[in-house]
Amino acid sequence: MTHKLSAARLNRLFLAGELSAVEITESVLSRIASVDPVVGAFIKVAAEHALDRARKLDARRKAGDREFGPLAGVPVAVKDNICTCGIETTCASRILKGYVPPYDATVVERLRASGAIIIGKTNMDEFAMGSSGETSAFGVTRNPWDLERIPGGSSSGSAAAVAAEEVPLSLGSDTGGSIRQPAALTGVVGLKPTYGYVSRYGLVAFASSLDQIGPFGHDVEDVARLFEVIAGPDRRDATNAGRTPPEVKFGGEPSLKGVRLGVPREYFGSGIEAGVRARVEEAIKQLEELGASVEECSLPSTEHALSAYYIIAPAEASANLARFDGVRYGYRAAGASGLLEMYGRTRAEGFGPEVKRRIMIGTYALSSGYYDAYYKKAQQVRTLVIRDFERAFGRFDALVTPTVPTTAWRLGEKLDDPLSMYLADICTIPVNLAGLPAISVPCGFADGLPVGLQLIGQHFADTQLLQLAWAYQKVTKHHEARPDVDLKGGRQQ
C-alpha cells in the first residue's frame, strides 16, 4: 500500500527511517507493473536508474546524512518532453525514438537535488500537441476512471500516473492547458505556474512563449511541495523571471475572508456540459461559504483567444520543430538520395498527423504575405486577452472557472475532428496567452467522471492560488476519491 501514500508522507517515513527509498521505489515499480499495462501512463520506466538512486539515498541516510531535500525518497514521474540525462526522451514521437539527452533539464536537476527518485518518463500527446493523449507514437493513455475514455492531454501520462496511484507526483507541461485539462479529467490537482517561474531549460519546446512546466499530485500540499522544488531563478533560461516563490504555508482553519473572486461569464458558454456546470457552481457556493466574495465579470476577448492560440502556438512550433531534421540525432529516413529528400522523408515518417498539421498551419501563418493577417493579428488578440485579465485583476484576487467544459470523452471520439478537440482547451488557453498561473482542483463528479475547478491568479500569485485551492480542498475532500483501476482490469485474477 506504500504507493497510496502522499509525497509528504513518503518523505517523512523515509527521513524517519521507517521506509527505505528502495522499499518505496520497489512498491511503486510493482504498482506500475500491475496497472500500467492497461493505463499506459509510461513510455519508459527507468527501474534500474530509480533503484540505483534509491540505494544511494538509503546509503546516505544510513551514513547519518540528514541534509535531504523536501522530496527525499519520493518517486516522481516526468513527462517525456523533459530532458533526463541518460534516460531516453522522445516527446512520444517516432522522430526522437532512441534519443538519450546528454544533459538534465533544470527541473530534473532540482528534483535530483531535492532527493526525488525519477521513476520514468510519462506518455503524452506527440510533442505536447493534442488534448486527449491519443497522438502519442507509443500508444494511448487511458483514463483510470474509465479505461474506455481519454485521460486528457497533452500531459496525459503524468495525470493518469498520479490518478492511478502509480506515483504520488509527476511533472507535466502546459502550453494551452496541458496540465490542468488532464488533471481535471482524471480527478487530480494540476498547477500551471506563472510563465517564467519555472525554468524551461531542458523542456523540449512546443510553443516557447506559452510552455510552462508544472506539477501533478493528489492534493494541493504535494503539488505545492513539488512546485517549490522546481520553481526559481535559472540563468540558462532567458525568459525566467529570476524569482523565488514565497513559501507556501498550510494549516489552521481554512478561510477565504476578504478574498475577492471573479466569475467570468464567457467561461460558462453553450459548450459547457450540464454536469460540469453544476459541479462548478456548487464549488463557487462553497468558496463563498468559506468567506470569499464572488462576483460575475466579463473577459470579452475570450472568444478570440482560441483562434489566436491556434496561430501563435503552431507558428512557434513550426520553428521549434525544425531542428528535427535527421541530421544529428533521432530518426533518419533511410535511402534518401539527397539532402532535401532526406529532410522531407525523415519528417514525413517521423512526425505524426497532428504535429504535421500544426507545422503546416504555423509555416503558413508565418510565410511572407500572410504574416500580418495571421501571426501579427494573433499577437494583437493576445494583447487584448492580457488587458482583459489585467482589468479583471484590478477587481479580483482570482478568477473561478471550469477547467474543461466537458468530462472525459471516449477514446477515438474526437480524434478525427481536430476542431472539436481544440475546443476542449477553451477555458485554459487564455491563461497561457497571458502567462498567468492557474490550478485545477477536483470538484466532484458528473456521470461518474471527474470534474475540475480552475482558479486563475495574477502573475506570480502562484502561492496565493495554492492557498486558495487548499482551503477549498480542505472543506470538500473531492481530492480523496480514487479510481479502482485494479477492478477495471489492472490486476485481474
Place this chain on the structure above:
Amino acid sequence: MTAKWETVIGLEVHVELSTETKVWCSCKNEFGAEPNTNVCPVCLALPGSLPVLNAQALEYAVKAGLALNCKIQRYSKFDRKNYFYPDNPSGYQISQYDLPLCYDGYVDITRKDGTSRRIRIKRIHLENDAGKLVHAGDDVAAADTSLVDFNRAGVPLIEIVTEPDIRSSEEADLFLNKLRSILKYCGVSDVKMEEGSMRCDVNVSVRPAGSAEFGVRSELKNVNSFSAVVRGIEYEQKRHISILEEGGAVEQETRSWRDAQGISVLLRSKEDAEDYRYFPEPDLPPVVLTDEDVERVRASLPELPDAIMARLMSDYGLSAYDASIIVAEKEYADWFLRAVELAGRESAKTVANWQINELNRVMNEKGLGPDQIPVTPEQLAGMLKLIEKGTITGKIAKTVFEKMVESGKDAETIVKEEGLTQVADEGELLKIAREVVAANPKVFEDWKSGKQSAAQWFVGQLMKATRGRANPQLALKLVTQALEEQAGQQ
C-alpha cells in the same frame, strides 16, 4: 567602363566578433580547435536547450555601431530566421529583423585622388554564425559524405548592411579596408578574411549614368576576399552592361562567385527566393538599452582612425596620404604615436618617412602583418637619436635599420658591434682623402682641368673607404683640401 553606365553597389558584410564565448552559450569562441570540441547542448540546438544572450557580444555590437557612426536602438529584439541546412542545428538562425541594434551610420572613404565619399550604413544587427560543412570529396556534388563541425555554430556575428552608395570596385575595396580598420581599432573583431571572420555579400546593379532609378540587381554570395569583391563587382558590372547594351533585361537573382574561375553562376532566381518566415524569438526577451548603457560603451571606444588622421595632419604636419597610411592599421598608428612620443614631436615627419618608406618596404618584402612589426618604436627612436647626435650618418642609419630588422638588436648595440660610428676626426679623414687622391691620378687630372663632378667622385671614394662613416660636409671639405695640396705640390 563605358561612361554611359553607372554602377550601384551595396554590401552586406558579416563580421565575427572576437568575444571570449559564443553568443547564446558559454562555449569558447576560438578559431582552429579540433572539430566539435567547443560545443554544448545550446549551440548544438539539442532539444530543450535555450539561448541566453552573451552581454559581451551585445556590447561589442553596440561598440561597432558607435564606431561606424550609427544610432543605437534602445529597444531591440531578436527574431528567428527559418531555414533548413545541415550546418544550422536549430533550423533557424537567431537574428534581428525589423529592429536592428544599430542603424543610420556611415563610413567616409578617401580615394587615391584625395577626394572623399560617405558610404551610409543602413543597419547593423547581431546574430549567430552557423557551423561548417566539410565535404568528403572534391566538391559538394562529388562528396560521398559531408561532415559538420559545430565549433563555429553560435559564434557572434554582426551583419553590416550599407545603403547602395558605392559606385565602383575601388570604392568597395576602400570601404572594406576602412571598415576592417575601424573594427580592429575597436577590438571587436580580428577581421581576418582568410579565417572567415569577415565575409561579404555584394549587391550590384547598373543604370544609365545620371539616372535616379536603380537597375535590377544581382546578389553575389559569400565573396571571401577583398580582391574577390573587386573582381566580382567588375565581372557583374560587365555582365549587366553587356545584357543591357544588347537590349536585354537583367534578372534579379542570387549568384555564387567562383573566384578561381573568375565567374559568377546562378544560385537562385527571384521566383524561388527564400521565404525565411521571420518572427520574434520567443526564447529571448527584448534588449532594452538605456542612454547610460550606450554612453558607457561610447566611453570605452578608443580613438578611431579618422580622428587620429586629423590629429596627425594638424598636430604633426603630415600629409593626408602619409597620415592615411599610418592610420590604416591600428598597430601602425600605435607604433607611430609611440615612436614620436619617444623621438620628440619635431621628429614626426622623420618617423613617418622611416615608417612609410623603410618599415613598410621591409614588411612587404617579408610578408609581415601589422601585428608583426619587426622594429620597436623604442628601437627606431634610439636610432634617430644616434643620427641627431652625429654618432651615425643618415646613410649608415639605413644599414643600421636593416640590421635592427635582422637581429632585433638596438641601434646602439649594432653601431658599437659593427664599428659604424661616424668618423669626424679631421686628421684621420684628411689622411684617407690624400690617399684616395694620390691613388687616382687620372680623375685628379680631370678635376684639375675643371671638371667639378670629379670632386664629388672623390667624396664618394672617401665614403667608400670609410664604409660611409664620414661626415658628408667634412668629407667634401677635406677632399677639396687634399686636391688643392696635390695641385700645389705639382
